Amino acid sequence: MNDSEGLVGASGFDPQQLILRAKRRRNFSERFDSFSDAYVWVLAALVALAYLFSAIFGLIFALLGQGVAHPKMPTAVWSLQELSPILLVLAAIWLLRLLLHLGPVAVNAATADWWLPLPLSSASLRARALRKALLFGMLASAFAGVLWLIVLYGLTGAFDPLLAGCALACFVLAGLLLANAGVIVQSFGLQSPAQRWLGRSVMAIIAVLAVSWGLLAAENQWTMSAVQGVAASILQLRTWTYASAILLPLGIIGTWWAMQRNRHIGSRSLRSSGEKQQLALGTLMQADGRAATGPSAVAIGRRRRHGTLIAARLPVIWRILALRLMRAGYWRTTAGYLLLVMALAAAVDQVANPLSAVVFYAALGVLLALNLSGVIAPLLTQPQLTQHLGQSAARLSQTAALFAVLGSAVALSALTGGLGLLGIVDLSRFWLWCAALVIGALGSAAASLGHAQRKERDWESLLGSATSEATIGFVLFSELSTLVRAMATFAPMFSLALSPSTEIAWPLWVISSVFTVPALRLLVGEFPRRSRG
Known part of the structure; x- marks a missing residue:
């Protein structure tokens, strides 16, 4: 042993130094990769904000119907500015639900498979995951x-x-508080009850809005002064100063509590949260939410009995489609959107205008x-169904x-009928509207057929191979071509509305x-085959 140590000293070779150098290089590589990922996401957020700035201004211009004559709704008691505080509350609830869905503390699959089964302390691993969760909460809140x-x-x-700067600081502190709340809820394993309560x-909130709408329609002075006071307070600096002064100590206390509860999060929760985050990341990279928006097994079981009763007498193919429509909750999104559109047009001032109708149709x-x-x-994508169904x-x-x-056709007819009842669109040219609705329904169906057969996209390679903004625009246009074609079929409806x-x-x-x-x-391709047969 002494001879070997002497040889090491004589040659100047120290294995321990070699291991330390390799470890430092690996740590630097990991930190550089983390920095690169964060840089890419921050840059993507800035680019998205740049494009959304113009889109939001265009949307506001259309909703207010500036420069377009529109009827005065007697039931319109709010302005868009008076409803803006509600958007903050809904954004906070949505962000907390997102954090609870994603974990928020998570470990990716490779790390979980290697480190979690070992009888070693995972304090550093959990601390790193906690920092990522808190950073995500703050950045997401700042973006919103x-x-x-x-x-x-x-x-x-x-x-x-x-x-704006004080409000942005307040949003960052609110994101920190929401992330801490998500970590604490995850440590107790109460994500599902918390989601239900949210x-x-x-x-x-919807019930409170309905009650306040009734009071405002009845010209209740206390309600009117309260709504106007809240709308005016968001434009005052002291409001955001007080909010920051309240959120700062709450954020500090919440961070301390989250650090204490972080060690109680189980390995199974860390692993499952990592899988959900990986699925969400893949959804963003492929711009395809079909895999991430599916209902849970609990939701499917809850809807199974009602869906079976409704679709019991349908043919087998139509039964499959009806059950997917009901059990997956696709109808809820469309029905909720139609109700939201009708509520905005009826209860918010200046929204009942032809430009808003065009936005609603699009x-x-x-x-x-x-x-x-x-x-x-x-x-369309599972050929084995032809054998199972005999079709x-x-x-x-x-x-x-x-x-x-x-x-x-049902959804477009419902929207057109509602807008017609509110007086936003003129339905006197009934047959032209019928023709426009038929063409729009066929165009929307064509877009859904094209999107249903859409395969996975590797956006990194697609956009990475682009050499100019024109090339990027061409790639995006080709990927969104199905939706563009659908909008082209809506042109007669747009013309009739405007x-x-x-x-x-x-x-x-x-x-x-x-x-x-x-x-x-x-639709007609099957009939020639039948005649030839």
Whole structure:
């Protein structure tokens, strides 16, 4: 042993120093990778804010109907600025639900498989995961806060840098507090009850809004002064100063408690949260939420009995589609959107205008394409169903197309009827509206059919190979082409909503009809085969 140590000293070679150098290089590489990931996400957030700035201003311009004549709704008791504080509360609830869904403390699969089974202390691993959770909460809250400030700036037209800076600091502290709350709830294993209570709180907010709407419609002076006072307080610096003074000690106490409770989070919770975060990350990278928005097993079991009773007498293919529509909750999104649109148009001043109607139709078209694609996707992408159901692939595609057309027609008709009852659109040219709705339903069905057959996208390679902004624009346009074609078929409805007395040129009808060909081809493609057979 002494001889070997002498040889090491004589040669100047120390294995311990070699191990330390390798470890330092590995740690530097890990830190550099973490910094690169954070830099990419921060840069993506800044780019998104730059684009959303113009989009939000355009949306506000359309909702307010500036420069367009619109009827005065007798039931409109709020302004958009008076409803802006509600957006803050809903954003906080949404962020907390997101944190509870993602963990928020999590360990990725590779780390969990290697380190968690070992009989070693995982304090450093948990501390690193806690820091990531708190940082995510603060950044997500700051991002939502900046969006809210953009909305507020678009509504008021006044920008105070000091007020915006204080509000942004308040949003960061609120994100820290929400992340701490998520960690504490995770340590007790109460994510599911907390999610239920948050859902009930949203319903309570809706109930409070309904009661306040009734009081405002009755011209209750106390309610009117309270609403005006809250709307004015968000433009005062002292409001955000007081809020920051309250949130700062709460954030410190919450951080201390979260650090104490972090060691009580089980390995199974860390692993499952890591899987959820990986799924969410993949959803963002592929811009496809079909895998991440599916219902839980508990939700499916709760809806199973009602769905079976409703679809019991339908043919087997239609039963599959109806059960997917009900059990996966796709109908809830569309129904909720229609109710929200009607409530905004009826209760918020200046929203009942033709420009808002165009925005409502466009958003519904995108929503239908995404939701219906999730319902009909198995019939188009799983060829083994032809053997299980005893039907040809063409027959399954035809049924999927017909289901998409009927679903789109029902949703578009409901929106048109509601807007017509409120006096936002003129339905005197009934048959033109019927033709426009048929073309719009076929276009929405074509978009849902194209999106249902959409495969996974590697956005990193797609955008990484782009050499200029024009190339990036071309890639994005090709990926969103199905939605663009759907919007083209909505052109007659847009024209009737904006100018009901003007004749629609026949080239517009022709161009809109051309984009319905994918759905029509599937609908009528089965009949020639039957005649030949």
